[in-house]
Amino acid sequence: MLVLPMRCQPTPLRLFGAAALLAVGCSLGVMTSAQAQSRVAPSELGQGNRPMPAEVQEVAENGIQQRLGDKLPMNTSLRDQNGNVVRLGQYFGRNKPVVLEFAYLDCPLLCPMVENGIIRGIKGSGKVPGEDFTVLTISISPQDTPQEALTRQDSLVERLGGPDSELGAGAREGWHLLTGHTADVKKLANAAGFGYAALPQGMSGQQDFAHAAVILFASPSGTITRYLPGFVYPDKDFRLALTDASEGQLGSLFDMVLQLCFHFDDSTGQYTANALTLMKLAGAVTVTTMATIISGMVFFERKRRRLLEADEITAD
Numbered sequence: 001m002l003v004l005p006m007r008c009q010p011t012p013l014r015l016f017g018a019a020a021l022l023a024v025g026c027s028l029g030v031m032t033s034a035q036a037q038s039r040v041a042p043s044e045l046g047q048g049n050r051p052m053p054a055e056v057q058e059v060a061e062n063g064i065q066q067r068l069g070d071k072l073p074m075n076t077s078l079r080d081q082n083g084n085v086v087r088l089g090q091y092f093g094r095n096k097p098v099v100l101e102f103a104y105l106d107c108p109l110l111c112p113m114v115e116n117g118i119i120r121g122i123k124g125s126g127k128v129p130g131e132d133f134t135v136l137t138i139s140i141s142p143q144d145t146p147q148e149a150l151t152r153q154d155s156l157v158e159r160l161g162g163p164d165s166e167l168g169a170g171a172r173e174g175w176h177l178l179t180g181h182t183a184d185v186k187k188l189a190n191a192a193g194f195g196y197a198a199l200p201q202g203m204s205g206q207q208d209f210a211h212a213a214v215i216l217f218a219s220p221s222g223t224i225t226r227y228l229p230g231f232v233y234p235d236k237d238f239r240l241a242l243t244d245a246s247e248g249q250l251g252s253l254f255d256m257v258l259q260l261c262f263h264f265d266d267s268t269g270q271y272t273a274n275a276l277t278l279m280k281l282a283g284a285v286t287v288t289t290m291a292t293i294i295s296g297m298v299f300f301e302r303k304r305r306r307l308l309e310a311d312e313i314t315a316d
Helices: 023-029 032-038 054-062 110-125 148-157 165-172 183-193 233-244 254-261 274-316
Strands: 075-078 085-087 100-104 134-139 175-178 197-198 209-210 214-218 226-230 262-265 270-271
Touching: 032 110, 054 197, 054 209, 075 183, 085 226, 100 110, 100 183, 110 134, 110 165, 110 233, 134 148, 134 183, 148 165, 148 175, 165 175, 165 197, 214 233, 226 233
Parallel strands: 100 134, 134 175
Antiparallel strands: 075 085, 100 214, 197 209, 214 226, 262 270
């Protein structure tokens, strides 16, 4: 079981800000001492009687600001895992929803947990990246390079079954890892409501960041439709978030029924059963079933009478 220090304990969300899990702040409580020393020591965050830096405190209090209904800046310039200059808008359209993750490739704890959550969500969704939707991992670190992004993509392909599997091939086609200049990434993160802050560098010189654990869903037109906080995304939640973001292009009849029965609860960050809708649906099913049974009984009774009348005519 993961044990977090007090300042990283999950609490009820306030626009997901109060529940923001700070990557390095949490990692101080779970990494080995050798890892902590190599990554963040000496650091003010490691001293319980010292206040957190102002920018980190800001992330802790306002890590995520929901921008539901806002459109992402499609002209944002980035680099893909092959080193090509791309625009964010290139990954939208084509009737495919988009899952966005803000991370950095050398993150010691939180980003890999979010990544694991996305992988589990993909496996449980019954959908294929590249074919049904797109995943974008956008680096918040200027130190990350396209080569490192390509290496991470190779790892993702293997974890989803390898290049010859459906999901692995889909990840190669539809899970992109993007890097960019700080100003461009910051502009995009601000538009998405994702707050993060650079932390004081440790002796290793490695730059770490405080940030929240969350993934975003956006429509094919680039409109933000859903936030799923944390790093565990139940299959139902991941699938319904994709369906919501697809603008009617993705999802079976069963998914559409699920959308009627479940609504997204901002206070928990999950889809919960809508009791009133379920009652209405149950009532409608009951009425329909009863009507079908009664109609069947009337039909067979009329048929029985016609047969009896025909027998009487024949007997005469």
